[in-house]
Amino acid sequence: MDSPLPRIDDDVYRTLVENAAEGMLTIDEESDIVYANPAVEDILGYAPDELIGSSKMKIIPDRLEPVHAAALDSYVTTGERNIDWGGIELPALHKDGHEVPTLISLREHEHGGDQYFTGIIRDISEQRRREDQLQAQRDRLNEFADILTHDIRNPLSVAQGYTELARETHDSPELERVADALDRIDDLVDDVLELSKEGHSVGDAESVGIADAVHESWNSVETHGATLQLEDELGSITADRSRLRELLENLFRNTIDHAGADVTVRVGRLSGDAGLYVADDGPGIPEPVRADVFEHGYSTTEDGTGYGLSIVTQIVEGHGWEITLAESAEGGARFELTW
Incomplete structure (x- = not known):
């Protein structure tokens, strides 16, 4: 038989609340503040003792005071919520006079027959x-x-x-x-x-023949003496045709720029039809920098812009795919697209 859960006493609850990262304010039906935890000072500059006993209007910008007062009165009278209690963005007034954008979640509770409202305040x-x-x-x-x-x-x-x-x-x-x-x-x-x-990063998707996209992309790049090999039947993929071509063009251009004009580029499907690979027989990319090559502006050559592979990453992410860089069977680079 499972043992009963231990009872957490009021002191433990108070400790949790007073050490919370979010600010907490509790007001009564008259909008007077009856509790404030220490985190409120980090957000609004007021120590809890400076707030307790004062009206909540102390932290409300002047232009919003009528709105706040009307919203509370309406709820107390009708019980109808006219704002999202799960989280609403509202500006709060800092002690030094500037406004702080906050996200406030509201909770209602009773104690001793009186009605109270607690706001959980996050600085955004x-x-x-x-x-x-x-x-x-x-x-x-x-x-x-x-x-x-x-x-x-x-x-x-x-x-x-x-x-x-x-x-x-x-x-x-x-x-x-x-x-x-x-x-x-x-x-x-x-x-x-x-x-x-x-x-958006990509436009409308359609069924695209991968072999056609590969050949079109290859023909759009200055390939010099490079060789293209399609390893097997590539099938089709649902994608933005133009952006898929742009992705492949950048991979091919990157390979030729870094592996040389006589490189052989192989394109094939990953096992289980999980994606596509583009591999070459060039010198490869050292493992320590493989994660960096996709960063915007990163290049391993002095005359490189560093844009090509960052554009590839943008197109990959726009389609909801993933891309990784590994070593090819010949010791060159192997880019793997998975979808």
Whole structure:
């Protein structure tokens, strides 16, 4: 037979509350503060003794006092909650006069026939700072996307026009490659603009033949004397076709840049159809830096931008996949995509 759980007495509960990281304030039906734990001072600057016995309005910004008073009166009278008691973001007034963004969870309880309300207070200043920083980055990205698409589109259109004129008088495979490359740039510009406006890393997904995507990506990269080998039947995957091509293009370009122009690149499915690998027979990447190569701006060459593999990571995460780097059978690099 299980032994009964030990009873936790009131002193233990008080110790837990007074050592909690979150601030706790308890008010009565008249909005007077009857309890404050020590963590409140870390958040609002008031020692508990400075708050107990005063009105909760002491920590409410002036402009919000009528709203708070009306909300409490309404609940005491009707019993209807007109805010989310599980967690609502509200500014609180610090002792020095500045406002602190907080997340407040509310609880109701009775003692001795009287009604009390306890607010659990969390300082979310750092969260708000990060959100503001992210929004500023999004705004800059949108501005950059507008400039990028406008300033690139004009010379791109000129290049496409002259390429078409040249193809009318010259039957050249090199001009075909130029035209394909310009079309790919056009597609990427469209992708950058659309995805930045929507705030997504990838667009609409569809069934994509992996072998086709591999060949299209390979043909979009300056491969020099490199060799591509498809190890087996690759099948298909549900993905954003253009972004999958961009992912593969960056992997191929990274391999050729780091392993040399005569590298052999192999592409195949992982066992159990769990994903895809891209492997090469180059010098490989030392194990201590394998986790670093996906970081934005990291490069193992002096003239590298460090963007390629960070873009790969963004596309992988946007699809909900994962990517790892290991050693290939030939001692080179092996990138494994799992989905």
